Structures are given as C-alpha cells and as structure tokens.
Amino acid sequence: MSDGPTYGFDTLQIHAGARPDPATGARQTPIYQTTAYVFRDADHAAALFNLQEVGYIYSRLTNPTVAVLQERVATLEGGVGAVCCSSGHAAQIMALFPLMGPGMNVVASTRLYGGTVTQFSQTIKRFGWEAKFVDFDDLDAVKAAIDDNTRAVFCEAIANPGGYITDLDEISKLSDAAGVPLIVDNTSATPYLCRPIEHGATLVVHSTTKYLTGNGTVTGGCVVDSGKFDWSASDKFPSLSAPEPAYHGLKFHETFGPLAFTFHGIAVGLRDLGMTMNPQAAHYTLMGIETLSLRMERHVENARKVATWLEADDRIEYVTYAGLESSPYFDRVDRICPRGAGGLFTFAVKGGYDACIKLVNALEIFSHVANLGDARSLIIHSASTTHRQLTPEQQDAAGAGQNVVRVSIGIEDADDLIADLDQALSKAAH
Structure with missing residues (x-):
C-alpha cells in the first residue's frame, strides 16, 4: 500500500x-x-x-x-x-x-x-x-x-x-x-x-x-x-x-x-x-491474518463467557483469565491489551492430576493438542505434556501445576463449549 x-x-x-x-x-x-x-x-x-x-x-x-x-x-x-x-x-x-x-x-x-x-x-x-x-x-x-x-x-x-x-x-x-x-x-x-x-x-x-x-x-x-x-x-x-x-x-x-x-x-x-x-x-x-480482528473479537468474547462460568463452578479451584475482575492482572487489560485479555487461560480442577486427565479424556468439542490460537477450542494438561520437562517448582512458577489445565478458547458457540466442559467435569469428579 x-x-x-x-x-x-x-x-x-x-x-x-x-x-x-x-x-x-x-x-x-x-x-x-x-x-x-x-x-x-x-x-x-x-x-x-x-x-x-x-x-x-x-x-x-x-x-x-x-x-x-x-x-x-x-x-x-x-x-x-x-x-x-x-x-x-x-x-x-x-x-x-x-x-x-x-x-x-x-x-x-x-x-x-x-x-x-x-x-x-x-x-x-x-x-x-x-x-x-x-x-x-x-x-x-x-x-x-x-x-x-x-x-x-x-x-x-x-x-x-x-x-x-x-x-x-x-x-x-x-x-x-x-x-x-x-x-x-x-x-x-x-x-x-x-x-x-x-x-x-x-x-x-x-x-x-x-x-x-x-x-x-x-x-x-x-x-x-x-x-x-x-x-x-x-x-x-x-x-x-x-x-x-x-x-x-x-x-x-x-x-x-x-x-x-x-x-x-x-x-x-x-x-x-x-x-x-x-x-x-x-x-x-x-x-x-485477513480475518485476525474478527477471530480475536470472538476468541475474547468466548473466553470471557467460559471463564466466568468456570469461576462460578464448585468443581473448579481457580481460573487465571485476566479478563475476570478477580484477576490481579485485570487492571492491566485496558492499558496493555485494550481490546481484551485474549483467549488463553488456565483453570485448576479439584481432584488434582487424575481429575485433569479424566477431564481431558472426556471432552468432545475441545481437542487435546499441543497448540493454541486455533479457530477450534483446544485443551492440554501442561504438567504432563508441554511443561513435563520442568521441575514441579518450575511448573508452578510457570502457572502449569499438576492440577491445572490450559484452554485456548476457539470461535465456536460459547454455550456449546460450556456444555462440553460441564459434562466432562462431571465425569472427572468420579
């Protein structure tokens, strides 16, 4: 141009x-x-x-x-x-x-x-x-x-x-x-x-x-x-x-x-x-890149909805999404990322390592892959995959503890994503 x-x-x-x-x-x-x-x-x-x-x-x-x-x-x-x-x-x-x-x-x-x-x-x-x-x-x-x-x-x-x-x-x-x-x-x-x-x-x-x-x-x-x-x-x-x-x-x-x-x-x-x-x-x-802005808007919108739902669920210990008011990084969003906090975050599952594995295995829409930023919603248990080379101390420092899963929220229907997480969490609790 x-x-x-x-x-x-x-x-x-x-x-x-x-x-x-x-x-x-x-x-x-x-x-x-x-x-x-x-x-x-x-x-x-x-x-x-x-x-x-x-x-x-x-x-x-x-x-x-x-x-x-x-x-x-x-x-x-x-x-x-x-x-x-x-x-x-x-x-x-x-x-x-x-x-x-x-x-x-x-x-x-x-x-x-x-x-x-x-x-x-x-x-x-x-x-x-x-x-x-x-x-x-x-x-x-x-x-x-x-x-x-x-x-x-x-x-x-x-x-x-x-x-x-x-x-x-x-x-x-x-x-x-x-x-x-x-x-x-x-x-x-x-x-x-x-x-x-x-x-x-x-x-x-x-x-x-x-x-x-x-x-x-x-x-x-x-x-x-x-x-x-x-x-x-x-x-x-x-x-x-x-x-x-x-x-x-x-x-x-x-x-x-x-x-x-x-x-x-x-x-x-x-x-x-x-x-x-x-x-x-x-x-x-x-x-x-031709559709980057359109996709990022939906990633952010969906991530906010899913994170809000997870934070209110009794089966979840905590959610790290910076777009939540409870996040210690919430006040940085408007200054550093004014269009939103992205589509990537983690959440900790009650039941620890085993519950995380059950959750990952029970999901149907979310894909269990070592990637992020896809139009599809993705999940991974970092401690057993991407961060497994690290010591437990390094895993915790990186926000990838044993009871934590990472999600990359895609551009599907947010209600479908929530329903998928709901059924998988129910199976993970048993």
Missing part, C-alpha cells in the same frame, strides 16, 4: 504488503515456489550480494510471498521491518542471535511457554549464553538481575499458559535504563490486542503458527524490528555496530539505520542459521 492515508487495522490486515501480481494481475498473493531468482546481469548480482541493492537471490534469504507476510506483520505491529522464519522457537533464536555472545545473558520472565523455558535454560547454554529467570511482577528483582553481561530482556505480552498480562510499560523502563533491548513474545495477544512497540519493546516475536495463521495448518515464526534502538550507543552489540567481516567491513547500524536489525536478520541470520519460512506457509498465514 502507498504512503498517504492512515488505514485502520481491519484494512491493513488484508492489504498491507500486498499488491496485484505484476505479471498476471492475480489479486491474492501468489505462492512463489522457487529456490532461486535470475539476475539481470553480473553487476545486478554483485550489488545484491554486497547489500547495495534490495532484491531476491535465493529463497533461504528472501522470497516474494514471505516478503509480503513480513511487511504485513511489521505494519500491524508498528515496526519498520520483520524477518519470518520456520517456527516460533526459530524466531526466538533469530532475535537473540545478533545480540548475544559467549558469557552473555538474557533476563527472562518465569511466566513463559514451557518450551521456551527449556530452550532458554538448556539449549542456549550450548552457545555459551545464559538465561536468568525472574518474576516480572517483581520489578526490583528484574532490575537486580540485569548486569553488565545482560544483552536482552525477554517476556510474553500475554503469558502462556496462564494468560497473565505483563506490565510492558514498567519492564521497558528497566531495559531502557540498562541500555538493552526488550524482546516481547506477542503470540498470545497478536497485534490486534496488544502492540508491544507502543509500550517500549525493541523487538516483537511471534509464533505465526498460532493466532496469526489461526487454522492449525503450518508452523512459522516472525521477528519484528521496532527500528527505535540505538545499536551504536555502546559496544554491547558488535554484530550490529562493528564492521562485519563477511561484508567487507560493512557496519549494519551505520549503513541501514533503523533497519539494521532486519537486514542483519536476513543477511546473516537466515544466511547462516537457515531457519527459513517456506512460501506455502507464508501464504496460509497471510490468508489467516
């Missing part, structure tokens, strides 16, 4: 980044299922490889279908650019890769998806990186955890699995004061409910597998660059501020300014890590 009018979210989710195909006039973005692209001549090829000209070389780096998705997500998030990759986990590594080095650490929230906790606590050690986990509701603890070797602060806007809302305004003040970027995983909220860059985030990551695609068909990830961080303000980020040997001493921040992180993500990150999104996955995600 051209510069000029300021378009609303519903218009941008359909049109941002997309133009009719110049070769055929096709209105929907084509799937450019190609590995490589023909250069105009030798000079054109050299300019592309020297980063003197933007264009297509090889689909590990750039692809026209993926490029439309990158521009669309960046636009919806209010960023200057984005890099799409093969999964949400890939996006997290892609976000950290230009920032970290051996001996460096990331200060991370304890309230994260279990797979992220494992990736940060175990896998990144192989790179010589460290994660320091802190309760992000304890601002003094977050401040104390940031040290001279900290290179990023990481949290989720709406935390998986509990649906807790992070006070991004306060966390960003701490990261700004320390001169390090704030990375916010916005998967559970999507830019329709929350725009972390407006609350001080430097980078936003997504598992596009979830709400952005919305139909459970493909995996993908995305890193959105706010363009607002000064990578040259200190010597902490040499990948972006110092000469890059692979490009004849080019300095990414000096050369590309606000787009430094985005260009590095493609020219170095995708080039060397190879965690590329395939064009068909990008196509499915683009189609999903």
Whole structure:
C-alpha cells in the first residue's frame, strides 16, 4: 500500500504488503515456489550480494510471498521491518542471535511457554549464553538481575499458559535504563490486542503458527524490528555496530539505520542459521491474518463467557483469565491489551492430576493438542505434556501445576463449549 492515508487495522490486515501480481494481475498473493531468482546481469548480482541493492537471490534469504507476510506483520505491529522464519522457537533464536555472545545473558520472565523455558535454560547454554529467570511482577528483582553481561530482556505480552498480562510499560523502563533491548513474545495477544512497540519493546516475536495463521495448518515464526534502538550507543552489540567481516567491513547500524536489525536478520541470520519460512506457509498465514480482528473479537468474547462460568463452578479451584475482575492482572487489560485479555487461560480442577486427565479424556468439542490460537477450542494438561520437562517448582512458577489445565478458547458457540466442559467435569469428579 502507498504512503498517504492512515488505514485502520481491519484494512491493513488484508492489504498491507500486498499488491496485484505484476505479471498476471492475480489479486491474492501468489505462492512463489522457487529456490532461486535470475539476475539481470553480473553487476545486478554483485550489488545484491554486497547489500547495495534490495532484491531476491535465493529463497533461504528472501522470497516474494514471505516478503509480503513480513511487511504485513511489521505494519500491524508498528515496526519498520520483520524477518519470518520456520517456527516460533526459530524466531526466538533469530532475535537473540545478533545480540548475544559467549558469557552473555538474557533476563527472562518465569511466566513463559514451557518450551521456551527449556530452550532458554538448556539449549542456549550450548552457545555459551545464559538465561536468568525472574518474576516480572517483581520489578526490583528484574532490575537486580540485569548486569553488565545482560544483552536482552525477554517476556510474553500475554503469558502462556496462564494468560497473565505483563506490565510492558514498567519492564521497558528497566531495559531502557540498562541500555538493552526488550524482546516481547506477542503470540498470545497478536497485534490486534496488544502492540508491544507502543509500550517500549525493541523487538516483537511471534509464533505465526498460532493466532496469526489461526487454522492449525503450518508452523512459522516472525521477528519484528521496532527500528527505535540505538545499536551504536555502546559496544554491547558488535554484530550490529562493528564492521562485519563477511561484508567487507560493512557496519549494519551505520549503513541501514533503523533497519539494521532486519537486514542483519536476513543477511546473516537466515544466511547462516537457515531457519527459513517456506512460501506455502507464508501464504496460509497471510490468508489467516485477513480475518485476525474478527477471530480475536470472538476468541475474547468466548473466553470471557467460559471463564466466568468456570469461576462460578464448585468443581473448579481457580481460573487465571485476566479478563475476570478477580484477576490481579485485570487492571492491566485496558492499558496493555485494550481490546481484551485474549483467549488463553488456565483453570485448576479439584481432584488434582487424575481429575485433569479424566477431564481431558472426556471432552468432545475441545481437542487435546499441543497448540493454541486455533479457530477450534483446544485443551492440554501442561504438567504432563508441554511443561513435563520442568521441575514441579518450575511448573508452578510457570502457572502449569499438576492440577491445572490450559484452554485456548476457539470461535465456536460459547454455550456449546460450556456444555462440553460441564459434562466432562462431571465425569472427572468420579
């Protein structure tokens, strides 16, 4: 779309980044299922490889279908650019890769998806990186955890699995004061409910597998660059501020300014890590995003109804949905997620672990899967699945205790969802 009018979210989710195909006039973005692209001549090829000209070389780096998705997500998030990759986990590594080095650490929230906790606590050690986990509701603890070797602060806007809302305004003040970027995983909220860059985030990551695609068909990830961080303000980020040997001493921040992180993500990150999104996955995600606002409105409406019903049921110990007035995070909804608290939350079942297993097995509409953000309602017992690698203490800290199930409320009829939970809870009590 051209510069000029300021378009609303519903218009941008359909049109941002997309133009009719110049070769055929096709209105929907084509799937450019190609590995490589023909250069105009030798000079054109050299300019592309020297980063003197933007264009297509090889689909590990750039692809026209993926490029439309990158521009669309960046636009919806209010960023200057984005890099799409093969999964949400890939996006997290892609976000950290230009920032970290051996001996460096990331200060991370304890309230994260279990797979992220494992990736940060175990896998990144192989790179010589460290994660320091802190309760992000304890601002003094977050401040104390940031040290001279900290290179990023990481949290989720709406935390998986509990649906807790992070006070991004306060966390960003701490990261700004320390001169390090704030990375916010916005998967559970999507830019329709929350725009972390407006609350001080430097980078936003997504598992596009979830709400952005919305139909459970493909995996993908995305890193959105706010363009607002000064990578040259200190010597902490040499990948972006110092000469890059692979490009004849080019300095990414000096050369590309606000787009430094985005260009590095493609020219170095995708080039060397190879965690590329395939064009068909990008196509499915683009189609999903076209209805994002409509789906998120229904997710929120249904989640509020179901959570309210569960909270009033004697078979339930507690419900964590931030959209309930009883939630300690309720006062953050209007400020951080003004369009609603999302469709993800947990509830604790009286009867503990065994009752949770019976509940999951008795449901008929809810699908028992390790995913969220689908149009279908989903449930999982995190302690026996997604968070089973964690210790009981880590499970409790992440809001995934033995007696807790996570639900991702879909866009079905809310009354049908309540009836399904009712009959399953009755069976779980016996």
